[in-house]
Amino acid sequence: MIAERNGNNLGITVKDIAQKAKVSTATVSNVLTQKKFVSEKLARRVCDAVSALGYRPNNYARSLKTNRSYMIGIQIPDITNPYFGKAVEVVQAEAIVKGYHVTLYTTGNAIETERRNIEGMLNSRVDGMVCVAPRLRVKDVLDAVQIPVVIVDRLPVATDRNAAFVYADNYSGAAAIAEHMLARGYTRFLHLSGPVALVSNASERLKGFVETLEKRGVRKTDCRVRNGEFTFECGYGMMRDVLRKYNPAKGVMAAFVGSDIMAWGAMEALHDRKMRIPRDMGIVGYDNIDFSRFLHPALTTVENPIGEMSYRAAHLLLDALEKGRNLAGMTVMAGAALIERNSC
Amino acid sequence: MIAERNGNNLGITVKDIAQKAKVSTATVSNVLTQKKFVSEKLARRVCDAVSALGYRPNNYARSLKTNRSYMIGIQIPDITNPYFGKAVEVVQAEAIVKGYHVTLYTTGNAIETERRNIEGMLNSRVDGMVCVAPRLRVKDVLDAVQIPVVIVDRLPVATDRNAAFVYADNYSGAAAIAEHMLARGYTRFLHLSGPVALVSNASERLKGFVETLEKRGVRKTDCRVRNGEFTFECGYGMMRDVLRKYNPAKGVMAAFVGSDIMAWGAMEALHDRKMRIPRDMGIVGYDNIDFSRFLHPALTTVENPIGEMSYRAAHLLLDALEKGRNLAGMTVMAGAALIERNSC
DNA sequence: CTGAAAGCGCTAACAT
DNA sequence: ATGTTAGCGCTTTCAG
Numbered sequence: 001m002i003a004e005r006n007g008n009n010l011g012i013t014v015k016d017i018a019q020k021a022k023v024s025t026a027t028v029s030n031v032l033t034q035k036k037f038v039s040e041k042l043a044r045r046v047c048d049a050v051s052a053l054g055y056r057p058n059n060y061a062r063s064l065k066t067n068r069s070y071m072i073g074i075q076i077p078d079i080t081n082p083y084f085g086k087a088v089e090v091v092q093a094e095a096i097v098k099g100y101h102v103t104l105y106t107t108g109n110a111i112e113t114e115r116r117n118i119e120g121m122l123n124s125r126v127d128g129m130v131c132v133a134p135r136l137r138v139k140d141v142l143d144a145v146q147i148p149v150v151i152v153d154r155l156p157v158a159t160d161r162n163a164a165f166v167y168a169d170n171y172s173g174a175a176a177i178a179e180h181m182l183a184r185g186y187t188r189f190l191h192l193s194g195p196v197a198l199v200s201n202a203s204e205r206l207k208g209f210v211e212t213l214e215k216r217g218v219r220k221t222d223c224r225v226r227n228g229e230f231t232f233e234c235g236y237g238m239m240r241d242v243l244r245k246y247n248p249a250k251g252v253m254a255a256f257v258g259s260d261i262m263a264w265g266a267m268e269a270l271h272d273r274k275m276r277i278p279r280d281m282g283i284v285g286y287d288n289i290d291f292s293r294f295l296h297p298a299l300t301t302v303e304n305p306i307g308e309m310s311y312r313a314a315h316l317l318l319d320a321l322e323k324g325r326n327l328a329g330m331t332v333m334a335g336a337a338l339i340e341r342n343s344c
Numbered sequence: 345m346i347a348e349r350n351g352n353n354l355g356i357t358v359k360d361i362a363q364k365a366k367v368s369t370a371t372v373s374n375v376l377t378q379k380k381f382v383s384e385k386l387a388r389r390v391c392d393a394v395s396a397l398g399y400r401p402n403n404y405a406r407s408l409k410t411n412r413s414y415m416i417g418i419q420i421p422d423i424t425n426p427y428f429g430k431a432v433e434v435v436q437a438e439a440i441v442k443g444y445h446v447t448l449y450t451t452g453n454a455i456e457t458e459r460r461n462i463e464g465m466l467n468s469r470v471d472g473m474v475c476v477a478p479r480l481r482v483k484d485v486l487d488a489v490q491i492p493v494v495i496v497d498r499l500p501v502a503t504d505r506n507a508a509f510v511y512a513d514n515y516s517g518a519a520a521i522a523e524h525m526l527a528r529g530y531t532r533f534l535h536l537s538g539p540v541a542l543v544s545n546a547s548e549r550l551k552g553f554v555e556t557l558e559k560r561g562v563r564k565t566d567c568r569v570r571n572g573e574f575t576f577e578c579g580y581g582m583m584r585d586v587l588r589k590y591n592p593a594k595g596v597m598a599a600f601v602g603s604d605i606m607a608w609g610a611m612e613a614l615h616d617r618k619m620r621i622p623r624d625m626g627i628v629g630y631d632n633i634d635f636s637r638f639l640h641p642a643l644t645t646v647e648n649p650i651g652e653m654s655y656r657a658a659h660l661l662l663d664a665l666e667k668g669r670n671l672a673g674m675t676v677m678a679g680a681a682l683i684e685r686n687s688c
Numbered sequence: 689c690t691g692a693a694a695g696c697g698c699t700a701a702c703a704t
Numbered sequence: 705a706t707g708t709t710a711g712c713g714c715t716t717t718c719a720g
Contacts, residue, residue, distance in 0.1 A: 013713055024691040029715055036716095039689065059469050060413070061713035063404040064696050071447070071468070079433045085424040092423075092450055101468050103415070104448040106436055124415070124445050125403050232638070268638060290424075291635065294576070294612060357697055368707040373699055380700095383705065405697035408712050 012055045020049040032057060063125070072317060073121035073129040075105040075114065082290060087132050087152065087310040094314035098322065100127070111135050118144050128317045132310070135198060148320035148327055150313045153306070155200040156331040162320065164330035166313045170201050170286075173302040173336030174208030177256050177284050180300075180338055182216055186254035186282060189213060189223040192238045192266060194230045194258040202230075202258060205286060209256050230258060235265025243273050246281075254282035254344055260289040260301055267295065267343070282344030297342035305334045356399045364393040376401060407469070416661060417465035417473040419449040419458065426634060431476050431496065431654040438658035442666065444471070455479050462488050472661045476654070479542060492664035492671055494657045497650070499544040500675040506664065508674035510657045514545050514630075517646040517680030518552030521600050521628050524644075524682055526560055530598035530626060533557060533567040536582045536610060538574045538602040546574075546602060549630060553600050574602060579609025587617050590625075598626035598688055604633040604645055611639065611687070626688030641686035649678045 018025045023042050030036040031046045038046070049055070063069045074091050076084040092102045103126065105117035114136045121129050128148040134141055138151055142161045149163045156165035181189065191209050194202030206225065213223050226242070228234040235257055246253065257263035263285030270277055277283050277297055285292060285301040292299040312332050319325045358369045365372070367386050374380040375390045382390070393399070407413045418435050420428040436446045447470065449461035458480045465473050472492040478485055482495055486505045493507045500509035525533065535553050538546030550569065557567050570586070572578040579601055590597065601607035607629030614621055621627050621641055629636060629645040636643040656676050663669045 014715095015713080025714080026691060026693095026716075027689090030690090033715080037689075042690080056467060058408070058713050059467060060404045060408040061696090062715075064402070064408050064698085064713080065715045067696080069404070079423065079436075080426050080429040082424050082426060082429070085426070085429050088448065089423045089450055092448060096464070101447050101464060103445050104432065104436060106433055120440070120445060123400060123403060264638065271640075294608065296615075296640070358699095359697080369697090370699080370707060370709095371705090374706090377699080381705075386706080402697050405712090406699075408697080408714085409699045411712080 012053045013058070017046065017049040017053055017055050020053060021045040069125050069127050070099055071101045071103060071124070071126045072321075073103050073105060073117075073124075073126035074132065075107060075117050075121070075129065075134070076132040077107050077109045077135070079104070079106050083287060083304075083306055084132060086306050090307055090310040091130060091314045094311065094318065098318050100318070100321075107135065109135055114141075115144075122147075127321050130310075130313050130317055133199070133201075148317055150317050150327065152309050152313045153201065155204070160328050162327045164313075164316045164320075164327040164332070166309045166316065166332045166334070168201075168304055168306075168309060168334045169336050170204035170304075171208035173286065173304070173338070174205040174256065175212040176336070176338040177286075177302060178209050178212035178216070180284070180340070181254040181256070181282065181344065182213075182218075184254070184282065184344065186252065187218075187222060188251045188253040189218065190242060190253050190255040191223070191225045192235060192242075192255060192257045192262060193225060193227050194262070196227050199230075202227075205256075205258055228258075228262070230262060232261050232265040232268075235259075235262030236269045237265075238262075239266035239269035240272070243269060243275070248275070248280040252279075252281060254284070256284050256286075258286060260285035260287040260292045260299060263292075263299055263301070263343075264295065267299075278342070278344050284344045288339055293341065295343070300341045300344045301339050303337045303339055305336070308334050356397045357402070361390065361393040361397055361399050364397065365389040413469050413471050414443055415445045415447055415468070415470045416665075417447050417449060417461075417468075417470040418476065419451060419461050419465070419473065419478070420476040421451050421453045421479070423448070423450050427631060427648075427650055428476060430650050434651055434654040435474060435658045438655065438662065442662050444662070444665075451479065453479055458485075459488075466491075471665050474654075474657050474661055477543070477545070492661055494661050494671065496653050496657045497545065499548070504672050506671045508657075508660045508664075508671040508676075510653045510660065510676045510678070512545075512648055512653060512678045513680050514548035514648075515552035517630065517648070517682070518549040518600065519556040520680070520682040521630075521646060522553050522556035522560070524628070524684070525598040525600070525626065525688065526557075526562075528598070528626065528688065530596065531562075531566060532595045532597040533562065534586060534597050534599040535567070535569045536579060536586075536599060536601045536606060537569060537571050538606070540571050543574075546571075549600075549602055572602075572606070574606060576605050576609040576612075579603075579606030580613045581609075582606075583610035583613035584616070587613060587619070592619070592624040596623075596625060598628070600628050600630075602630060604629040604631040604636045604643060607636075607643055607645070607687075608639065611643075622686070622688050628688045632683055637685065639687070644685045644688045645683050647681045647683055649680070652678050 014025045014028045018028045028046050031038045031043045095102050107114045130150045132152045138157050152166050193206045196203045226238050228238050257266045285299050288301045288303040292301050320327050358372045362369045362372045375382045375387045439446050451458045474494045476496040482501050496510050537550045540547045570582050572582050601610045629643050632645045632647040636645050664671050
């Protein structure tokens with residue numbers, strides 16, 4: 001007999017436990033999977049044998065037979081960013097409740113890596129995947145994949161694939177910022193944007209902000225825009241450049257900085273110039289990252305509900321997997337709420 | 345013939361491609377796994393068939409046969425914390441290079457969850473695992489597991505299991521802080537510690553700090569200690585309490601706050617009281633989280649080399665997996681370096 | 689309700 | 705160097 005080593009008996013199979021419980025392997029399988037009714041008596045015997053031998057089903061064999069891995073893949077740009085960390089946390093928590101495991105892939109915003117990752121997920125035969133903020137064109141990811149997918153934090157595209165979209169209303173969020181600034185009486189505006197050409201979030205925010213301002217009669221020359229990346233350094237650098245020829249005495253400006261992290265950088269640049277916020281310039285960020293409320297002054301921003309989005313995404317995917325629901329055409333848009341604090 | 349759908353042909357097997365290439369399944373397997381030499385001619389034919397049919401090997405079948413999943417599990421307390429995010433990032437990057445996938449588990453510092461996660465990894469048959477900063481007693485995790493494990497960021501224990509330890513020298517790091525404060529001329533000291541009873545990092549830091557101070561002749565009454573958790577709120581609350589009866593005029597205090605996040609909280613409490621750092625109190629953190637250099641004043645802290653540790657951990661595990669190296673008795677300790685900035 | 693047996697797709701002996 | 709074939713451990717018809 002194979003020795004019972006602490007809790008991890010690789011050698012024990014259904015056969016062994018069938019033998020010990022004096023039943024067939026089919027019965028063992030039936031009590032384990034709960035798919036067919038088994039009499040109390042036999043079920044008891046099986047369970048006893050299972051714990052006596054420390055049996056642990058072999059998931060490869062199971063998966064080979066059922067063609068399901070109970071594994072879902074999640075891909076995010078950067079695990080070091082708490083915003084995406086939150087997404088992973090939520091998806092993982094929901095998945096585990098339904099008996100799914102999660103495998104994680106990180107892209108570093110590199111398109112090539114994204115392609116490789118998707119290939120990797122397919123190879124390791126995940127049952128479904130969620131892609132958070134992909135840089136690869138959505139069409140390209142869908143083309144590569146047959147299994148259910150949900151794309152998070154990107155604008156939906158029309159598709160007949162088994163794919164859903166969960167995204168936030170970045171346009172309205174940015175529009176709310178514009179309205180807020182207007183209500184505060186600002187007359188000069190600045191937008192330090194994210195990578196508009198690559199990321200729909202960035203372009204939606206830009207559009208929402210600028211269009212609202214125009215609609216309310218602000219002249220183009222009173223609203224400057226600069227494009228950059230969603231990083232501290234970029235926020236710092238762009239603001240530093242702007243500040244070179246900025247004089248608050250000629251009219252205080254309100255700046256919508258494309259993300260909280262950029263906004264932090266921008267605030268540093270102001271600080272270095274001994275400028276006070278909001279006295280010399282109003283600052284609004286976007287995302288409502290955890291730290292933003294602790295900045296000085298506390299950062300006015302827009303809640304980007306990544307937690308809610310990933311929750312919805314997880315459930316969509318899990319429904320597709322468990323109930324066979326087809327995702328095609330499903331989109332859910334989460335709202336965006338302005339969080340008023342002291343920076344503008 | 346099964347239609348070739350975009351890049352993901354679940355129905356195609358070795359058999360199909362053997363047929364198409366007019367070779368045996370063994371030959372197909374051999375060219376795919378590269379374990380035996382196959383002539384140019386046949387290899388060519390096989391590769392052509394593979395890409396023509398869009399074949400993708402079924403990893404379940406492969407794993408069932410070889411008893412290897414090429415999957416490693418990583419468990420961390422909180423994916424929302426960039427410190428642990430870094431660990432995941434590094435392990436994932438190293439794993440993928442060697443052809444391994446990573447599945448992620450999060451504990452929320454709940455011991456029960458840790459136990460469940462380990463169970464989950466074992467069920468999904470990971471080849472090895474890395475546990476970062478477990479709360480479960482190390483002995484308990486080792487007892488549960490037969491596969492190679494590396495424990496990161498915890499003090500090693502003696503074991504004959506296939507387990508390695510990678511940790512940082514928290515004692516020296518904290519000692520360096522004490523020396524630094526002494527050198528600056530401080531005579532009154534405070535330590536706001538992490539969960540000393542549960543986490544060896546916290547207790548090591550406490551020990552390193554207090555013992556060094558004592559060794560250098562500081563009286564016990566001049567060094568106060570309070571225990572808490574590694575959170576912003578806890579840092580804030582403990583410092584607020586301390587401040588109720590603190591008067592810098594009677595001697596400026598230097599506070600070693602157990603982690604950067606706590607230190608941030610503590611700095612907020614000082615700020616609320618209109619106290620200036622370091623004029624009214626010196627503050628030193630621990631971890632060198634990314635944001636610490638942007639705080640005002642920039643936070644003096646100790647580099648906790650999580651990136652390096654996880655790199656070493658990944659390689660240890662991968663060596664165990666690939667080269668069959670037994671990990672028993674392996675420990676690697678990473679150094680800790682004081683980072684002098686403006687808060688103390 | 690229970691058991692016998694086929695077979696999921698792959699790899700690795702073994703045979704040629 | 706290549707082909708034949710026996711399973712890996714499980715689930716799932718199909719009989720009984």
